[in-house]
Structure formats: C-alpha cells, structure tokens
Amino acid sequence: MSKWYIEKGDQGDIVLSTRIRLARNIDEFPFPAKLDAAGKNAVNSAIRTVLFENDCKDFSYIEMKDLSRVQAVSLAERHLISPEFAAKKDGSALVISEDESVSIMLCEEDHIRLQVMKAGLALEEAYDIADKLDNMLGAKLNYAFDERIGYLTQCPTNLGTAMRASVMLHLPALTRCGQMARLSNTVSKLGLTIRGAYGEGSQPKGDVYQISNQITLGITEETAIANLKSIVLQLVAQERAAAAEIIKKPAEEDKMFRALGILKNARLLSTDEFMELASLVRLGAARGIFEIPIEKINELIVSMQPATVTAANEQADSPSARDAYRAKTVREALE
C-alpha cells in the first residue's frame, strides 16, 4: 500500500501535509509520568483490546522496546511519532496503520496520542477520521474528562479539546523575502504558532514550516480548525505572490537551475545540503519552471532524512555512507 505522503493534496504546491492530534487519558490510571512499565503495559493492553475488538485490521501494534534506535528515529523524522517518544522504551507502544496515515502513541505524554495525517490541506477530513477513531475508543474507555475544563491531560497546555491541528507548509519565497519573522509574530497573536518542521532555528531546513493551534481550552474543534485553515490559505496566497516575484529575478532563477544541476549530479549529499537544494527545486517545480512531479520531491524530503536513509539501507550507517546513498537515490529519482 502506498504511503499517505506520496499523494499530492489540496494546495499541494505549498501545503505538504495536514495533521490532527488528539490527546486522551483513561480516568482510572495515573498519567504516564506516574506509571511504571507494568502500569503502562496495563494501559496499553486496555487500549489495544478496544482497537482490535473493533476490527482495525490494517493497524499494527509495535512495542517501542522492540525497535532499533534507527527505526524509532526514522518514525520521528516522518513525523509519525514525537522525538521524545522515539527515545522511549519499556511501556510505550505505537499503533500504526498500513499507509502510515494513522498513528497512535500509547503512553507518550498522555495515555493516548491519536494522530491522523493527510497529504495537502485536509483539516476537516483528517479531523473526521480522528473523531471517528476517538468515538470508537471513547465508547469503551472511561476517558478522563471534566465538564468545566474538557479532556484532562498530563500537561495543562493541552486541556479542553486536547486537539492540536497542524499544517506543514513549504514557504521558500516568503523565507527569501525575509517575511517569516513578521508572519510568525502575526500568527502568534491569533493563537497559532509557526515553527520549522525539520529542526528549529532561524532558518528551518528546507524552508518547511509547521503551523498549529496553540489554544485548546474555550474553543471548539471546528472553530480552531476554521481559524487555522483561513490563516493557512492566507499564507498560501502570500507565498504564491512572493514566488511569482522571485522567479522573475535572473539571479533566483539561476539558483534554482544550479540546485537542480547539483541534485542531478552530486556524488555526496548531506542532509542540510539536500534540504537546501530540494527547497529550491521544489519552488521551481511548484511554479512550473521544472517538469518534476511535486510528489516526487515531497517523498524525497521525507525519505532522505538521516535515520530514514539508514533504516532503508543498512549499509548506509555512517554519515559518509548516508551522503553517498542519498546522492545516488536523489540522482535516480530526478533522472
């Protein structure tokens, strides 16, 4: 089955993916930080029982202790689990669907972290899937809930709906125009937060950003999603306008063609260099300068992350071997 991120979705020239994440806890059990491995296993088996009673056939159940470090980090690179969860061992488990669009972290920060991913901008669709799975689990599990402050979570920042909706955006033109600091300031005033999707810092790798809702209490899921969607559509419009200007400049056009030249010919590619060049090539592809399917670049951005490279090819277990493998894979993909 092909993975969800290989498709191109709505607003796909700029929006890479959409994610909805719900945090839930079971009332009878203390939150994960207060549980030992045996306690966590009891929580996990209660959740597992409900899931598999409900005929979730294409889900697999993975104990985190059974994964190698490379496999665990690769899951985090694909945004299927959190980096913190990748480091967990005893008592943490992951439920994942075959196409990797649904992943449920068990005993991460909360008992349940249910996550649905979709290609492109698809907030309502992703929420719909998450909501149905949540109903299925909630019908059998006694969720920790308080009428006044909503779903109870280990960290008070998630109280209320306990829903985090995020959209991953490729914003190379706005980044080049130096607009990101201003935009990030503006969206924070609207109760949203924007940050680099691959590594923090002033200039995120590959100009890929993640924008998500910050407030979860006192706002319904529908309103939070509608707010986020309207801001994302504005960012998309601004990025398109900025990109239309940028590609007119000969110096910028030159950069895009050089980037493609290097990706097609390099024998060694580090992650950082790849991300920088892939961003330029993606900009060219999104604006119709290159006839390269954008899904192909999206897939490379996901699959060329270091641990994911090593997970796919055991021999690529050192930085130099990874760089050679990455260069070869990228060359072949762009031929």
Added chain:
Amino acid sequence: MLCQNCGKNEATTHIKQIINGDMAESHLCSDCAAHLGYSDMFSGFGLNLSEFFGGFLGDVKPAVTAGKSPRCPKCGTSFDEIVRDGRVGCADCYRTFYDKLLPSIQRIHGKIKHSGKTVASVPVQPKAETKEEKIEKLKAAMSEAVASQNFEDAAKIRDEIKALEGGESNE
C-alpha cells in the same frame, strides 16, 4: 546523577535531541537547563518553561511549601510536585487542586470554560436489539400510553408492533 554542565546539583532535566539522526542526551540541573535555554515539554507549544513556572509560582503563597502541601488522594501527587514538574499526576489531581490550578490554566489559554467535544456527546453504540426485544419495549410503551389514556399514541404503537410481528410471519 549530577548535572553535566555545573557538576554540582542533581540533574533533574533530561534532554534528548536528534541531531542528524543521532540521539544526543544531556542531563542538567534545573538551574543550568533554564540558563541554557532548554525548556522541557512546554517548548513544543511555544511556552517558555520559566514563564510557565513563574506563572504557577505566582499563585502559590510561600507559606504553602514543602511538606505541608496537600496530596491527591488517588495518585499521591502534591500540588508542589505539580508546580515543580509542570505535570499533573492524574485526572483526580485536577479535581483535587481545581481551584489552585485554575489561575494558571487561565493564563495559558485565556479561558477556563471548555467548549467543543465532550465525552457525553460521543454517540453511544447501542447493541443491536433483537425483534423480540423491540416488540417487548413497544408493548410496554403501549400499556403506558393506554394507562395515561393517550389512545392515539397507543394505536400508533400497536400498528408498529403489528408491522414487526407481520414481518416475522412473512419470513
């Protein structure tokens, strides 16, 4: 374990980072962690740890410190521990310390009243009723309607029962 930065205090903050696919671990005391700009689980949500702790501590009178702090009857977590870790122990902690937590919750979210999905709004999946059970229920409803002299309803229910029973005889 001692803090890797100052080597003096007990390390209470454990940071795992993935840098180019390699996992790096650091163990720091809370002072050094704050000094080095590491914030723990709040960092992902754009909240600064020290700000959050400051917010929490602002609500706690200094008199209510170590030892005397009440504990959650279910998981035994004290309010001081919640303040220190920024983590709540269990669902009952919220009920036990509701009033004390509320000012911090308001500071984080700006609001203190949940709106949105509730556990009650989750549609309960009823077990499929057998035909006999349905008829039994309708008969009870019919008797009730007759008893309250609600003959119109009773007649409707009678027709429903007939339809159900008729369906059976056709099979």
